[in-house]
Amino acid sequence: MFSNTIKSLSKSVSAIVIAVVVGTSMASQTASGQTRNEIELPETEELRTGSVNVSIEQRAIERENCPFDGSDLTTNLHTVTFSSIGGEVLPASLMNSLSGVSVQSGTKALSVVCDIRDEANRALRRDGWIASVQIPQQELQNELSLQIIYARISEIRVMGDPGPYRDILTKRLQVLKEMDPLNEKDAERILLNISDIPGLEVRLGLAPDGGRPGEVIGNLTVTHEPYAFYLNARNYNAQRIGRETVYGRFEYYGLTGMGDVSYVGAQATADFQEQVIVQAGHEFAIPGTDVRLAGNATYAKSKPDLGDLDLDTQALQFNINASYPLMRTPRRRATVSGGFDYVDQTTDIGPFTLSKDSLRTLYLRGEFSGEQRRLNGAVTAAFDSFLEIRQGLNVFDATSPGQFGTSVTSGIPASRPFGVADALVVRGMADIFAPVTRQIGVNARVEGQWTNDPLLNFDEYSIGNLSIGRGYDPGANSGDRAIGGAFELRATVIEKPKYDIEIFGFYDVVKTENLDAFTPEPTRVLESIGGGLRFSFNDSVRAELTYASPMDRAIFSDDVKPPDRVLFSITTKFPSILR
Known part of the structure; x- marks a missing residue:
């Protein structure tokens, strides 16, 4: 017991000494380890196929003109009845849709029967029925009989x-x-x-x-399409771990025939030394249902360039999840999913382990996206959103409070002394685009994170190029709580069948809050402005060039604000680019 206490105290003292050695602002940020944002790989969803x-x-369900237009004949109707072409009773689902079709009593022009027919047609189409209403030959005596042809x-x-x-x-x-x-x-x-x-x-x-x-x-x-290969190059990283990265992802479809995709992806800095991220996973549908199961593993290694300081961070993440589409229409999509994250992250300096975090988290996530269009097909609004609730668990050797009151993992100090591994965290995002004219539109994206506990580094909200705060290095600042917005004015300057070019100006603002008892800066607000252009070609290439100007110091101890940045990102997909 006494010897274990001495060992634990020795490790804590060693970690404190090492932390003093790396006490510069840049190194201390790096020594905390990577956040979730920093090991997330580039999105490829925009280049995916799968349209419907x-x-x-027109001949599938015939519709007729009104033969009584211009007729001087009149009629006095009180009721309307519906039946199928053969005289059979209509299905209850159709009768329910037609229940709102009414007849106004009184003497009216004979063409009123066509008005009633058209109202019935609209009622059926409003509920999605592929059907047509016809007026059979009949003798009108207070009652109109209509026949329904349904597909x-x-x-x-x-x-x-x-x-x-x-x-x-x-x-x-x-x-x-x-x-x-x-x-x-x-x-x-x-x-x-x-x-x-x-x-x-x-x-x-x-x-x-x-x-x-x-x-x-x-x-x-x-x-x-049996397979696809995605390739991305960008310069979003911090200089200390290599600004330029190259990412590749290979997907193979139908390995088991269960609506599945198997994939492997990797990202590395230009010299393959400062950062490497590798991911592999598989996703499939449960036969006979719309439920999808997925699992993946991600390994990330970061070795920043800090001169003679030999700092090394490694993260290993396993994820399993299940998802189900609650709503699926051409203009709306709502999905609910739940899963489990298993994360281990260690930071070493030479032979010494500076920190180790172990997170075991259950989560529930809802996503809702869609668009609103006018009758002519023009988009009036497009939106995307998610809400996620995450609950840490004290299982499988997760980080927990040690005997001295600070957080430890298997006797090794955690990335933040008072970080809570079993915290409740709520995350969310809402993104909406609204066109002002055919070429000009505005876009607003709001992201946030809330918790009542100080978090370990991996779970903190990280500002920067990979989230909100373009122009700031990823992980330049982070917080247990955060709220931020990215606002853009966009203009399409070239729009062709196969390609288009868009220019934009932006303003980003994000506020972070740290809940640690002894944090030197509990809250901080960071802003940036800039602009750029986006280029897309044939749904197989996406490129973006951005000039970003940070307006604030990243952390309180910095002497000056970060320099302006020129950011680029280009993503392409094979084999569609060859077609």
Whole structure:
């Protein structure tokens, strides 16, 4: 017992001595280890395929003009009834949609029957039913009888090779075929979920089959991409760990035929010495459901250039999660997911271990994105958001308070003496774009993090080029709590079918708050301004060039604010760039 206490005290004293040695502002920031932002790899979502389109040929469900326009005849109607072409009772789902169709009593022009028909058509289309209302020949005596032709898929013809996804496609299309009556919104949801399968793109067209009224043939065009390779180059890093990085990610689709993607990615600085991040993972769908399971592992090693100081940080993160789409339409998407993070991070100076953090975290996350369009298809707003609740657990040798009241991991000091590994953390983001004219628009993104406890370094909100605070090095400052906004004015100067160029000006502001008992600066506000341009080509290349000017010192002990930065990032995707 006594010897263990001496060993623990010895390690703490050694760590304090080392911390004094690295006491400069730059080195002390680095010695704390990497935050979550700093080991996250570049996003590739914008370049992914997986579009869907449901088109209905005009002849699939015939609609007629009104034959009574201009007629002098009148009628006095009190009620309206609906039936199918064969006289059968309509499905309850259609009757529910038609329940709001009313008849105004009194003598009116005979063309009123067409007005009632059109109102019924609008009610059906509003609820997504692929159907048409017809006026059969009848003798009008206070009651109008209308007949409904509603679509049913009699056959689905698949054109193209679905690759290893044939079985999944067959099962999901069977659900589509069994829809009677056919609802466009439900069909879109099924097709969108099919198109969310990595490497798969589908398009459905409906046409009459020439048989019973309402029966249609579904022509499904399928495109399968067996693999993709993403490549990114950028200079967002701090100079001490190498500004320029190159990132590559290879994805293979359909290894097991379960709607899956297997991937491996790596990022390194230009000399492959100062920072290396490697990630591998697999994601698949549970058969017969829209639930997806995923797992990945990330290893990150950082060896900053600090002269004779041999500082080395290594992080290992394992993640497992499950997700489910709550809403899926062409203009809205809502997903809920939950998972578990297992994180170990150590920082060494030569043969000495300066700090070690071990985090075991359960989380629940909700995402909601979409767009609003006018009747002519013009976008009036686009948005993206998420809310995440994270709860640390004191399991699997997680960092915990030691016998001296400070946080330790297996007897080794944590990155922050009073950091809490089992804290409750709430994170969120909301991003909205609104066009002012066809070429000009404004964009606002707000991010935040809240907790009641001081956190370990990995869980802190880190400002900089990888989050909010363009122009500041990633990790230049961080906080247990944070709230920030990135605001842009954008203008599209060139818009062509295959490429476009956009210029923008921005203002970033972020406020951080540290909850440590002895922190020298509990709160800090950082601002930056700048502008740049973005270029996209054929959905296979994204490039951005930014001039960013920090307006504040990164931390209180800095003598001057950081210098202005020119930032670049370019991402491309193979093989689509070759097409």
